[in-house]
Amino acid sequence: MALPTPDTLVPGDRLGVLRNITTADGATGDLAVVEGTVSTAVDDLAGTSGVDATGWMSLPPLADMHAHIDKAYTWEMAGRPAGSLEDAVACWQRFGARLTEEQITTHARRALMAALRAGVTTMRTHVNFHEGVDPLRGLRAVVALRAEFSGLVDLQVVAMHGHLHEDDLIREAISRGADLLGGAPHLSPDPIAEMDRTIALAEEAGIGVDLHTDETLDPHSLDIVHLSRITAHWPADRTRSAGHCVSLAVQQPEALTEVLATAAAAGLSIITNPLTNLYLQGWENPVSTPRAIPPLRAIREAGIALAAGGDNVQDPFNPLGNGDMVDVAAALVIAGHLSPAEAWQVSSAGRSLLGLRPAAGEHGDVADMVLVRASSIAEALAERAPDRVVVREGRVVATRRLSTATVDIDTHAPKEITV
Ligand SMILES: [Zn+2]
Structure with missing residues (x-):
């Protein structure tokens, strides 16, 4: 069964494992949230459940x-x-x-x-x-x-x-x-x-x-x-x-x-x-x-x-x-x-x-992060990262999404844009 993606997350959801996510250093891999803390421990990443974060980055809030x-x-x-x-x-x-x-x-x-x-x-x-x-x-x-x-x-x-x-x-x-x-x-x-x-x-x-x-x-x-x-x-x-x-x-x-x-x-x-x-x-x-x-x-x-x-x-x-x-x-x-x-x-x-715990996405950091749909920080900044998921201590606290559509010029029906 296909894993859920960040597109489907809603405020209140608790993150488990983020699969195939890209971090600020450009590396792509899995990242777990355990009791509000980021973990990269092998045991915490085991299994096949979680969120498929392909195409998304986890960046410091x-x-x-x-x-x-x-x-x-x-x-x-x-x-x-x-x-x-x-x-x-x-x-x-x-x-x-x-x-x-x-x-x-x-x-x-x-x-x-x-x-x-x-x-x-x-x-x-x-x-x-x-x-x-x-x-x-x-x-x-x-x-x-x-x-x-x-x-x-x-x-x-x-x-x-x-x-x-x-x-x-x-x-x-x-x-x-x-x-x-x-x-x-x-x-x-x-x-x-x-x-x-x-x-x-x-x-x-x-x-x-x-x-x-x-x-x-x-x-x-x-x-x-x-x-x-x-x-x-x-x-x-x-x-x-x-x-x-x-x-x-x-x-x-x-x-x-x-x-x-x-x-x-x-x-x-x-x-x-x-x-x-x-x-x-x-x-x-x-x-x-x-x-x-x-x-x-x-x-x-x-x-x-x-x-x-x-x-x-x-x-x-x-x-x-x-x-x-x-x-x-x-x-x-x-x-x-x-x-x-x-x-x-x-x-x-x-x-x-402010003396807050580090949130750089490293093992042991508090799981505060902003997920953005982008392949690099440059792309996130260039496009102003329209799709974001805001996470505190592993829990989704806010989302925003860009929805775009156009019209089929022949049928005049709305047409979804997928790029
Ligand atoms: Zn001022």
């Missing part, structure tokens, strides 16, 4: 390490704005007070579902201190969703204050469940003082930070150096992440080497957000428009943990984000010049920043 789900799907509501980071920030300041907690919950839940069905099982989202009265309404909404998506998407919440917010409000955000402190010090009049304040508050609470860092093409903006120095003494497992780091893209080689060595020695991690920075930067340069993506290979070669984020989902900062890290990984290849395999690795690397 994706990790969106820089999201803003509290702002998602607001581009239309905000009046379809266009423009730079400064334009988007100004738009948000005009518009954001209108956003209610209920709207934030609806938008953020939709963004989490978009991520989950795409194969994102780990996410770090920043949450604004929202405009208008009750600035912590976004945080409350997202903290509630963190519980709602427990077991599906491991969600880490970053409370992102502005320089005008009082210390006590920031302390309240921490007490209400923020995992990390954030902020965008380069947007404040005194970035150094703002970073010092954030770090002091994080130390007081014993939590880590993830700051929007140097999101500008001004080469003089190197807040990453100060952030490295003031967190270098932290315990190794306390998060200090620098998001964006756009100005690294415009450093002279010697300066870049020095900055990266300082960041590496401090245990800093860098989160790149190629889609948003391709969109937000460079408006002032209509010719020779810069890409605004930091030097990814140099960052990795310096020994710095590099992860990636989708950043904005159809909001004033990027009208076209969609929560799918496969699009981000594709951009890391096209605009960031990583290989497809490197791009997938960077796009799934975030789970290690």
